[in-house]
Amino acid sequence: MRLRTVMTHMDADGLISLALFMKHIGGARVRAYFTSPVQLRDTICRSVIGKKTLGELYIFDMAGEHRALFAAAMYDWVVWIDHHRWEPEMKLPHIEMVIDPDAMSAAAVVSKYFGVDSPLVSIANEIDTNSVKSEDAEKLRMTIGAIRWRYSGRELNSRLYSLSREIMNGDLSVLENYSELVSEYEKWVETIKQKVSKEIKVFNVGKIKVAIFETLESIPVYLVSNELENHKDAPFDLIIIMIHRLARNTPITKLEFRTHTNLNVLKIARFYGGGGHIMASGATVNDIVTIPELLRSIEILYS
Numbered sequence: 001m002r003l004r005t006v007m008t009h010m011d012a013d014g015l016i017s018l019a020l021f022m023k024h025i026g027g028a029r030v031r032a033y034f035t036s037p038v039q040l041r042d043t044i045c046r047s048v049i050g051k052k053t054l055g056e057l058y059i060f061d062m063a064g065e066h067r068a069l070f071a072a073a074m075y076d077w078v079v080w081i082d083h084h085r086w087e088p089e090m091k092l093p094h095i096e097m098v099i100d101p102d103a104m105s106a107a108a109v110v111s112k113y114f115g116v117d118s119p120l121v122s123i124a125n126e127i128d129t130n131s132v133k134s135e136d137a138e139k140l141r142m143t144i145g146a147i148r149w150r151y152s153g154r155e156l157n158s159r160l161y162s163l164s165r166e167i168m169n170g171d172l173s174v175l176e177n178y179s180e181l182v183s184e185y186e187k188w189v190e191t192i193k194q195k196v197s198k199e200i201k202v203f204n205v206g207k208i209k210v211a212i213f214e215t216l217e218s219i220p221v222y223l224v225s226n227e228l229e230n231h232k233d234a235p236f237d238l239i240i241i242m243i244h245r246l247a248r249n250t251p252i253t254k255l256e257f258r259t260h261t262n263l264n265v266l267k268i269a270r271f272y273g274g275g276g277h278i279m280a281s282g283a284t285v286n287d288i289v290t291i292p293e294l295l296r297s298i299e300i301l302y303s
């Protein structure tokens with residue numbers, strides 16, 4: 001039996017990438033980890049502890065830095081598929097890198113690489129570019145949002161894995177089973193939307209119109225960006241979501257950047273040590289980031 005481990009991004013694109021891969025291997029069992037670019041190195045390290053044989057590692061929908069690459073290199077064979085804009089810092093003979101920053105989703109790259117056709121690809125494209133039009137894409141986005149809202153840790157990982165398995169053949173009728181959870185989640189979404197329109201702070205930095213939303217709880221970024229489309233000062237060149245939290249008594253600021261006007265938001269994400277796409281990016285800073293500081297950075301980067 002082939003040992004396959006998958007590390008995929010904890011979002012719709014990552015979940016669909018995993019579903020396509022499982023379809024490709026005929027539904028065979030995999031060890032699946034839902035993680036993030038920032039957590040990736042730790043996730044890889046945790047995944048190898050106590051294992052005599054490691055087998056193959058598949059990484060989907062995440063950019064990495066050289067330490068994550070070194071960690072991945074512990075496995076016997078690695079296929080790393082992504083669509084963020086980055087260049088691996090080194091090449092290793094047993095790590096195959098498939099990076100297409102022009103692809104709308106990692107799922108599209110996964111589908112092409114393994115030769116799996118699926119209606120899930122267009123759903124991933126819609127969700128990952130925040131241009132959801134079909135009912136299926138909306139339902140899947142809400143279901144994943146609801147699961148991430150309700151569960152955490154191992155339970156969250158296994159719920160997302162189950163969902164990925166349930167939809168791997170492209171049939172989304174199973175989403176009906178989540179309707180109760182989703183309707184509870186929808187109520188919470190409404191309160192978040194109200195909070196966004198009440199607490200949003202608007203700034204003009206030179207010619208750049210900036211909207212900043214600060215929060216202590218993790219929230220889906222698209223909600224903020226889409227809600228702000230109805231704001232009286234919209235469209236915004238730069239939308240910043242700042243999530244403050246403590247990790248082992250150390251303050252951490254998660255920054256998410258979006259735009260309504262095609263501003264290159266990858267620039268500011270890179271400035272803060274992060275990455276992503278030209279029109280959707282993020283960074284995690286191991287410190288408190290303040291609004292005046294952000295505004296100064298914007299002035300430097302975009303004037």
Ligand SMILES: [Mn+2]
Pocket residue numbers: 013014061083105106128
């Ligand atoms: Mn993606």
